Amino acid sequence: SVLQQYQQGAVLDFHRFTEPVVAILRSLGVPAELTGRNDILAGGRKISGNAQFFTAHKMFSHGTLLFDSRLEDVVEALNPKMSKITSKGLKSIRSRVANISEFLESPMGLEEFRDRLIEGLFAEQGEIRRHRFTAEEWRAIHDLAETKYSTWEWNFGSSPAFNVQKVHRFPIGEIDARIDVQKGVVQSVRFFGDFFGELDVSELERLLVGVRYEPDDLALRLEGAEVGRYFGGVTRDELVAFLY
Template sequence: MIFIDNEGQTNPKLNLALEEYALRNFDTSTDYLLFYINEPSIIIGRNQNTLEEIHLEYVEDKHIHVVRRVSGGGAVYHDLGNLNFSFITNHDGKSISNFKKFTAPVIRVLNQMGVQAELKGRNDILVNERKISGTAQFSTGKRMISHGTLLFNTDMAEVVKALQVKMSKIESKGHKSVRSRVANITEFLKNPMTMEEFKSQLLQGLYEASEPFETYRLTEKEWEAVHKLKAEKYDLWDWNFGRSPKSNIQRTKRFDIGEIDMRIHIDKGHISDLTIYGDFFGEKPVSELEQVLVGLAYNREDLSKALAKVNIQNYFGKLDKAEFLSLLYGSDLD
């Protein structure tokens, strides 16, 4: 096993690019372990609809990164209090969906620290029925990654504010809130420690269970390739939002000019259809405005540019353009 030094990088797009680069390009005769810590970010599962998983307006206001990963599973919140681990190995035909194989070493070290962790359900690590880690996997056919989060000292308030957790998921877990079913590892440690101390102890514990690790540091040329992958994939709106499956959005709010009810159909991150209902009065048919917006990428920048050329009051009366944009693109409104 070789430990990959990410040199303290905290940009999630760069760390995910590094992980994928190592998966596809490093020596296939060797197993690798990668640790990384990300700035505040939401990491979206490969098959998820990004817009349904995040509180969009809050995420944008707080400049929280939104990045899609190559593996499946659900959306997770990362910050500097969350340690991510990734095992990169050969795909032997038996390891995909075998989460126990890759979580067992981590659980063993947590137990040594006095944290009574255990694997439960499909892919979660729990302590006292509260989740401290979620894991996911991805395979290229020959190689695979099995990676996960470790909630060490994450800001749980931000988890709730940034993620759009579905009520059905909360109900299926039998709990009333997100906070009631997740926990930080710091809550269960007998002796307080810093993130760096935790990371060091975890790494040392994993060393002890195998042959001595060696640490690998990327060459300048390899870092250039990682940055290139980041720029060509993980930086792109098309990857992070445009890959989302089709979705239907309804946004409704009552203004002084009357109620506006929007039905927005999104396909590959673009508005494929838009219908605006309401009891407002306008000089021009609202269908003209609908046609201006259909086909645009569903992001604030593109919508704002298109609306800059539009006199909103022609369609709704005395309505501020910023209010219309907030309804069209902001968080769900009453």
């Protein structure tokens, strides 16, 4: 991560921030190259993604490095399952991924790799200056984390609008749910399918409008609702797990 004063020419100039990392990786035998706008690839596979945030006065450029991860878990996370999610505010291009450890000339652990990376980044300065947080600074950090960065409003309240489609076959038939979410809050829900229920499902659709799209909030909103009478025996917990 690089934090600096805002510079107009540096905005979205990922080459400036990734070039030192690419050089260090190459010195370790990794055939790294910056491709597109913000990805670092090795052997045609993605090992790093980079992003940038800036205000009128500050710039924050940061990137990830895939060193020795369980790639099956990464692929599982990147591939959609039964639900189809369409984001109106974000388009993501999936690339094949790889671990940096696959390309190293000499095997090394994560800590040694971290040290080599830090040494390379600070080579021109001649020394690595470290800052140890004081007790007062740690208190301020924890306070900021609790009052701002751990809040639902910060993590989900400003997220882009998106639509979710969930489809599952229950013993009573298939339920197809279409959910519209804006700023982390459900704006509309529609249920389709060949299920049978005693009650009009539109009542449940209206009940879910305005609730945060979170499991606990969905469960709380459905508390007292006779979910099984809408979906032929499906329980509240089963419906929440399905919707989320």
